[in-house]
Amino acid sequence: MIADHIMFTGVNVLLAWSVYVILLSGSVSFANGAFMAIGGYGAGVLTTKFGLPLVAGIPIAALGTAAFGMIIGLPALRTRGIYLILVTTGIAFCVKNAIEAIPYVGGVRGMRGLVGAEPWHVWVVAGVVGLLLWLLSRTPLQRILDAVREDELVARSLGINTVYVKVIAFGTGAALAAVAGGLYAHYMYVINPEHFGILVSVYVVLYVILGGVNNLWGPPLGAAVMTLLPELIRGLQAWRPIVFGVVIVILLLVRPEGLLPFRSPTARAKEARRG
């Protein structure tokens, strides 16, 4: 049981970061559950049908998912706001329906025999991702992403190829979600399309908004709190969705910027004078 909590919290932290990476460039993705599914199923096929080890299967699946994400992202990212929410929601539904229709991966009954992932694997990956995001937050790239998110038109006028930036961010987020999916699948032993329904995508976006999108610590905090909170309070498990929903509604009303709303500037004036 404890192992489950550690595992699922780690997976959700990774997923939250996968949404965060896309949000960095200003796009909201409701398709990360689908990317997770592609990663999970892709890695599953590679390990069970081709006998690849997990350490090879997951990166390959992640690269494939990134490519898929970028190919659909190229047209999809021309839309914004509500339109993009709808498009990514549509993608999530299509991917799930498509998987259900593929007998090779077990259709609605799912796929079995996926083993090899341990909770600590997820946390090692999460640690690495966190470190990379922290390094990113101190580079000019972070500023460029912020600019694209704040005002695309101005960003373009400064010479930033916003489409390119957004597509790469989308692909990176897709790859991260795929890694989370691959690890999740190989911990679960059995996966089926229901594990990656639209609600998974929705929940993850909610974790991120709840934690705050202005810094890299908000999303994992939101994910950890919302995964563990109902488990920590005895008797609350049965009420999990309601607690979850009520907490979201209230937090959005009182803290629309999330639990950790601050944003650290990527540079300060005094840095130029130091040393």
Next chain:
Amino acid sequence: MLAEQIVNGLVLGSMYALIALGYTLVFGVLDKLNFAHGDIFMFGGFVGVSVLALGAPLWAGAVAAFVACGVLGLLVELVSFRKFRSHDAQVTAALSSLACSIILIDATQKVWGTEPVALTLATAIRTASITVEGLRVAWVNIGILALTLLLMAALYVLIVRTRMGRNIRAVADSAVAAELLGIDVTRVTQQTFFLASGLAGLAGVMLAVRTGFVTTELGLTFGIKALAVMAIGGMGDLRGAVVGGLLAGLVEAMATQLGLGKFGDMAVWLLMILVLLVRPAGLFGGLRKETRA
């Protein structure tokens, strides 16, 4: 057989249209998505079934669902939309209403359980049919078609002819201008939510009567498809919702006819993605502010 499927498609489509009208009304007035709408539709089915279980007549179940869902819509407006008026808050409002829908699903399960709940209505009513030129049509289907047509006509008259409709159109056009003209925007928003949610509630009862049961999954499996329908027709466009709904119903029925049931679902979403990419304003809508350069 084909004719039967066409009738099926039209009946299905008219229910999609009824729900899509709600999505599109709210989008028109607020420029925001109400993600709770699909589950308000689901809830309407449960209210209808429960009222009928008490032995009340069909019309009473429909009225109860309309009112209960209308009130629920007001509640959603209050917690998820009232505070998030600005254009920047589009995503926040959408997520907040999503949270409402999570609460609504779980609350419904707490009251009625997770298993499908059967409708208590004389089987005779549900299966009665007439045969016209060799085509057997259930009275239920005729009733649903007739009622949705009636509701759409009523909605049209309401929007075009009445003072309330004029106000709704004014706010949809420009909330700021409407406010300057002395229109109470909050009130108009509430009226829109009540109306949109009530219609979804009625659609819920119709579906329950047609299929004979309700489940809490209906919002996610059936209701949310109306979201795609709305986008296909043109967000904020009433004609678009109706035509898009009928189109989606027919496409699904044809997919079933051809033995591609699974792909009928997907077709609606694929079509929506295509429409949003190629013609973001939908089949009918003129270009809205947001989609312009």
Next chain:
Amino acid sequence: MAETVLGFDGVSKRFGGIHALSALSFEVRAGEILGVIGPNGAGKSVMINVASGVYAADEGRIVHRGRDITRLNAHQRGRAGIARTFQNIRLFKRMTVLENVLVADKTHTVRPFGSLLSFGRRREEIAAALAELDRMRLADKADQLAGTLAYGDARRLEIARALAGKPSVLFLDEPAAGMNERETEELLADIRACRSRLDAIVVVEHDMALLRVLSDRLVAMNYGQLLAEGTPDIVLAHPEVVSAYLGTQDG
């Protein structure tokens, strides 16, 4: 005669049936401050949007330093050296003043992912950005959020940001709008101070008095068409310009 830096050659832009620009031709010469005047709706802002690639021209050519840039999109024009400000000041409000300038650094805007490997240049970049801010008298506000700036400061930050990309031509869209007399005076001085760092500056305004003192040459527009081009005295005395102004506004 000075060399042409940017040329509009018969440029047209239509929205639906409306001709926002019709066969507009004029040139921006090296070293000059070119004023563009015209009543509201004359197509001045559309001209900037077409020049900076926000809208694609329907007809005609735009040539920058001998290179046809008509088909380039917005970010390619930015890279080519066309910079601009916006009529309704558009800063990155949730970023600091310093970051607003830093983000325009061409090395990073052109190769955003290359910037992942640029830890070493950090200090020089910040120093350069601070110097840019200093020129616009904003250095002491460097760590403030851009969204908290007063109106005049915000205007100048927008100019500083545009200059940080070391552009060739800078378009200013009604820079003095909403400013009082003293602020306008200061702004004129700031604009003059930066002219030596650019090939040319184009200032769009409908305040004739301001353009008369600021610009070397003027272009007058109405209904998307060129009315007159030349020195301020000649253009402002042009009968069509006079009637366009007298007919539509009194300022």
